[in-house]
Amino acid sequence: MYKRTFSAKKILVPASATEVFSILAILAGLLVTFFMTSEGPIRLIGICITILAGFGHFMLVSQRLSNSFESHRGSSAVPPEFRVTIMPGQAGKRMVFDGFESTLDDTRAAEFEKMRSRPMPQVQSRVKDAEKLQQDEPIVEEEQPMKASIKAPPIIPASTEQQSSLSEIEDVGEGIRIIRKQSSGGIVIKKTIYNDTNETDSETIQPLKKEFTVDTPYLIKEHELSEPIISEQIPEETYQIEDNIEPVSNHKRAILEVSILDFMEENEPAPSEPRKEFDFLLARVLMAIRSVIDARTAGFAWANHDKKQLVIESYISESKDNFTQLRKLPFGNDVISQIAHSGKPEILTEIHPSAELDLLCYYTAAAKTISFIGVPVYFNGNVIGVLFADSDQIDAYDAMSIGFLGNFTKLITGLVQSYTGKYDLLQASRALDAITRFRTIISSSGDGIADLCAALLESASEVVEFTTMGIGMFDYEQQAWTVYQVYYRQVESEKMLGMHIDLEYSLIGNTILTAQTTALASITDELRVCDSEISVNGGYFLAVPLKSQSHNYGALFLEGTGTSLPSHDINIIEMLGEQTGTIIEQLRFHEMFRSTALMDETKGLFNYKAFYARMTEETAKTRDFGNPFSLALIKMDTYESMENLPEIEDDLLMHVIKKVKSNMKEYDIIGEFEGKTIVVALIGQTLAKSHIWGERVRKEIASAITEIGNRRLTVTVSIGIAQAHSYDKADSLIRNASSSLQLASEKTNSVIVYS
Known part of the structure; x- marks a missing residue:
């Protein structure tokens, strides 16, 4: 949206010597009329001079009336009304904005009134001047008038619309208007030429070059004209239509040689990879932010409240050498952590060089940052991340910047919602494929419990990477819980087969007794399965119960290198375990039925x-x-x-x-x-x-x-x-x-x- 304001300066200031002369003539006429003489004829002459000079001056400046209006870009929406708390200090001036949730978060904003009541940790600087920090008390101001920091587009002259309208008329050029068809077979044709004086001339049409005939009996009419229609009846014959007449136009046209590849992405993400698609779109959002506001660095960080970590998801920076290479940063006294904790946008300006690294955790070396802005991103009423930017200019951001970034947080929330939906569908598809493979293996093998357990191990091996995998079940011959089957990549694990399971002290024993999954991110010295197991340091351990609705028939255990398994992989293994437990129960009931029948x-x-x-x-x-x-x-x-x-x-x-x-x-x-x-x-x-x-x-x-x-x-x-x-x-x-x-x-x- 563009607003137009009147500029009197462009009218009053003379632009040429002729305008200066006309102004002097007006002043001279006024001087003669009111001060030089009291005689009536001479005063009349002075009045005439004033009127003529004024009319001449008006004719001179009328060409510049359209330029007396200035166009500027206004806000596309009503500027958000925030409650601003300004807290000056030696580290820099800090502005905290309240009311962000109710303005730019449409869902469950009321739940965060409780979160706002919790005290926020103070920002600690390397500057050790505690006395002055105590003297600087927070100053609360409401609705601070601030200058918008959004880059405005070039001013558009007011005469553009008029020139455009004229061009549309002039582009019509010379044409033929069919009015009606005569009974004699001739066609009534009116040829109208639009010229610069907006007058129309009727001319005769020269024969030959282009031929056309009209056979339709319908009346064809474009629109009525205010001037009289000049028409003549002519016999049916061929006519020449001159199409090489160029219409008169006052506009200028520039044709740029631009490759179509400049408007296309070289590496677009595959539709089946929602994570890559999310990263791709998030990077484009950050590029859009940097193209509009003064941002040297723009980035987005996830807020993991469970692990108390900030996870840098994506960033675009001109100071890449100073940007941290770590992806996960612990919560601290930095400004991003405080935004994630409080859920309130903040602006820092006049940042002291000695406090820059304390306030901005994503820099490893001083980058001469003067201004910072951070806005929380909400999803289902929870703060899931922080959108941030910084600049080396003083007072680079204001309330309009908060509202601008707030709209982008809504866009990121939509991307997160789309990503989670696609990710859930992808994981559901993986789970369905795993169960389908499991049932296919069962149908092609025997119907005994040994065949069922072998099918479970084969299906689970296609879901996760492992070093040892096995099943613990109750052996009725030995009357004890033993390792029933083992899949292994190390030969030493073979001796686990048939060994007794210690239910009281082993991890798999805990799963058998409680019918709950046991997951260990890093193996240390715990007893995992039995006494003959291989001693390992590090790696994950997972034990999943083979349970039905009423009983637990054993447990599937997995060991592997690396960190803990993703939660969606654990869910798939649990689903396979439940399927196996249900089938074991059916086999047991079938065997019981056969024995009693x-x-x-x-x-x-x-x-x-x-x-x-x-x-x-x-x-x-x-x-x-x-x-x-x-x-x-x-x-x-x-x-x-x-x-x-x-x-x-x-x-x-x-x-x-x-x-x-x-x-x-x-x-x-x-x-x-x-x-x-x-x-x-x-x-x-x-x-x-x-x-x-x-x-x-x-x-x-x-x-x-x-x-x-x-x-x-x-x-x-x-x-x-x-x-x-x-x-x-x-x-x-x-x-x-x-x-x-x-x-x-x-x-x-x-x-x-x-x-």
Whole structure:
């Protein structure tokens, strides 16, 4: 926005000798009229001289009336009203601005009224003059009038708009206006020429050079003119339109030879890298700040209140040799730390050279800084950083500068919000990819807990860098928590496999007991997993529970070099651990269901526990009542050709089960035994009858052809039979039948009875 102010000086001060003469004529006429004589005719002559000279002077200065207005840039918004506290001292004059949150922070500003009530630490200088610092008490002034420090653009003359309007008219040049179409097929054409006197002349159109015809029956009309329309009816023919007439124009035009590469970025950040995109845009913001205000250095620093650190994110400086190479600076008595702590903008001016390094923590050597400005950046009501700039000019910044930088803090807040949103989406995509890989590995491997743990270790190894990784679980055989599996890059870590875990003193034991993640940024002398672990100094340690909603089934531990893992990587490992714990729980429930169920519905067989209970009953009947009872164990013979086709083993077993069931009576019992062995209880059958039954089943299976896929296959079985006696129990009967089956399997395709 530009404002125009009247300049009387440009009118009153004569610009030429003619204007001086006209002024003298006016004064002479006034002198004759009022002082020279009292005669009426002579006074009349003096009045005429005054009027004519005044009119002539007006004609001379009328050309400069448009230049009597000065254009200057005004604020695009109402200047912010801050409460300014000025605190002079030997280190420099310090101005603290209150009311910044309510003016330039639209969200949750009220929450920082409490923060403002906390005392701020005093700035300590190298100048040891305590007495004068005590005498300088803060002076509170309201609405200090300050001169804007924003660089204004060049003054735009007031006549530009008029010249532009004239140019638009003159650019029209010479054209043809179609008014209407006559019934005879001719076209009424008006040709209007605009000249410098804004008069219009109607001329005839010279024939030939450009041809055109109008076939449309519609009325084509541009706009009405105030002057009369001069038209004539002419027959339809071709016409010449002269387009080489250049319109008269008073404006000047300059064409600059600029390469299009000057308006393009050579290295634009990739869309998939939100951090690089944020750094790129932040650097452009700092460049924009330095191009508008007087800033020798402009930068942005994060404020990490948890670690009490300032993190220099980006800066542009003319004093790069004096700028610190450290990225992380601890909170101190410097002005940036105080701005981050209080959340109030501050301006320092007249900075004493001896206090420069105490006030400006980002310089390592004196840079002759005179003025400094710093503005906090808010996000969700919290101070997340400080936007700062400095200059070697005195009083380089004022309240307008605070408002100007305050608008840029809003822009940085928007960039932070966009960056965090894109970053969260990127990390969510990484987590989804890790879980997808984990499930893909599980689906392509076995369904046991060992296969599940191997899939977990493989998936976690693709997320983080590690030196040793393993899983601790409860071993039911040893009745202790042990290292179940280990992935390692150092051979010495192999001896950890199978070792007992100390739940009370180890870090992984703490994770198992509490079902909470344990993260250590730097390993020292703590017991991490077990006694046989490698002793390391430095590096990270992470233990993640393998938990479901109700139980914790173990822990995944990782060790590696470097600092602690990023939080998003830890979140991904935790998600993999929760997925593993849920699947382990499902496997345990499935195993529990199988152990408690009486029959396997997929095969139609009693499980071994249910079959053993029935067999115990039958042996008791034989012992008490003398009822005959025989037990047959049936096992498929294995051949080298079948070893290459493990996927058809279950289909062949179902084929055998079907043939066995077809030769059983309704009261006979069939169930699962170890591995792929089938056990059949032949109720009321003696050993001889059971032998005949076994031969019949063997021959029928050996002669049957089954189709599996595109293959036609046959299979043979070996059968071991034993009869229960009055002194036999279930265990002894099973041992006798197993001995017979072992002999039959050595011969293959045979039946052996125990006698």
